[in-house]
Amino acid sequence: MEEPTLPTGRQRHYSSFFGAPVPDGLAVVVGNCQAESLRIVIDGPDLPTVRIPPVHELEPDDLPRLDRLLASASLVITQPIRDDYRGLPVGTRQLAARLPAEARLVVVPAVRHRSLHPAQVVVRHPDKPIEDPPLVAYHDLRTIAEALGHARPRLTAAVVAAIAQESTGELRMREERNGAVPISDVFDAPRFPLLRTINHPGNPVWSELARRVRDRAGLGDAVTDPGRELLSSVVAPREGVVIEAWGLDAEPDPHWYVDGRPVHDDEVRAAQLRWYSDNPDLLRLAADRHSSALAVVMSA
Template identity: 50%
Template sequence: MTDSSPSAAPPAPPAPPVDADPRAHHYGVFYSLAEGPADDVAIVVGNCQAESLRQMLEGPGLATIRIPAVHELTASDLPYLRYWLSRAAVLVSQPVRTDYHGMPLGTAQLAALLPAGGRVLRVPVIRVAGLYPTHAIVRPPSDTSLVPPVVEYHDLRVLIEAAIRREGGAVPAAGVAARLDTRTVHTIADESLDQLRRREAANETVVLSDLFERPSFDQMRTLNHPGNPVWSAAATRVRAALGLPEHVVDPGRPLLDRVHAPREAAVIEAFGLDASPTDHWVVDGASVSTDEVRAAHLAWYAEHPDAVDAGLARHAGALATLGLR
């Protein structure tokens, strides 16, 4: 992929940050704290999923640079980002809206910083609910960076319980029950997959939705944390789209492995999975009961009622399917 035509000398890298902290050293090449590759640099931009894809992409014909997730970038990071984009042969990006977080971080804005001949390849944000049909992502309008404690995923049963309690209603001691059967699971899974297909088409991304037509727990640890098999397949498709040879990367560890969601019996039955139901989360290797998460989230909802309202509106369809509204 190297362009052998004459070109201007590459720009000098920005100076390293003064008194670099451990985070800066973690991204050492990005922050000019370590020497990076000379040619065929690829920059992978997106949320926490981008780093997993980057690791699997690294290989013949393509050297990658580890950079912070897009939601972690600050104004002081922009000179480093501009420098690496000016040297990049490829930008692989999840769709990022223009002026994201008030900075020029939109996919089109970043693509404009590539050198002549630089290529852009879009990949979807992977979010599929089939294996975790009661779970959702909700952003409080008052502060979209806020997430509930313990685990950042909202259980729609607990969300409804918070709404009932706020209205003075009675809730069983065991909490609110959802209508969870194989039909419900498939309905939510099909709608979630259709949403992913629509995002892929709208943003002209590499297609990954077909990977989840018969999902497994190896693929998804939570509704938006894919496992290694997904990243291996995604990297193969990205490299194929770029005309690069296929290769296999073993990162030596499970990727995006910090949180594992509980597994419902109805989900296991619906997809014929060889697994057992669980009634707990796994966070950093430790078991956390659903009761503990429920209590922490109910307390958080009491402090952030707009999160409840946002969740009821955003996930009205799933709530109806689950018999919760």
């Protein structure tokens, strides 16, 4: 007698995706790690959802399961995704083409903003997509400047404000280009609960975005309180110059928090300077990819 195949950890984590009954009136949320946070707060009695793998983890064998959900969906919420992303037909237009005629598609932006972490950037090497700097998966433009042989720049409140204005403009442009539900205006009044890192928004952002998605889809504005902080595994330091720039009632904190464990920013800086020395190609990529932002920081 053949032994039953036990589910893998991935299949257990995404059990609804891998075979649970599909609820009526389903909403499917597609995108990167941010999509799961939005799914959690938008889920409700009138809008059941199913947890699915982030789009960058989808595999060819997952496509029949994804199509099963799309066929039953009343609403698909997706970040802008290019056609044939990673060789799979999961682009925004490709998803829309596979929806039932009565289903709606709502586009939401991938949220990145530098108002509270102005020197922070993310870099992905095209040949080493999973290779991140040590301790935290974020680069600091000031540390990049140091690694290039310059004195470490010191930010001013005016530079922080200029970076925030540029970041809002970039997000607004992506919203308009993709016809996405706008969220850039919430960063007109920056405060730390809005952003844990430049690409990990806090609960207030997800609640507001969920309300706006529901409004665009013609649904009630009720959103779900997740009962916990979303995307909180990594929290960046709170800098005095940022507090000064926005007049925040907060105390500076030089620590990162990684899965709740404090890591002093000086430790991150030292580890990443060593890493740049050992990985000059990644240093050059980071400097080239963010050359305009680096120039602004170095002008402080």
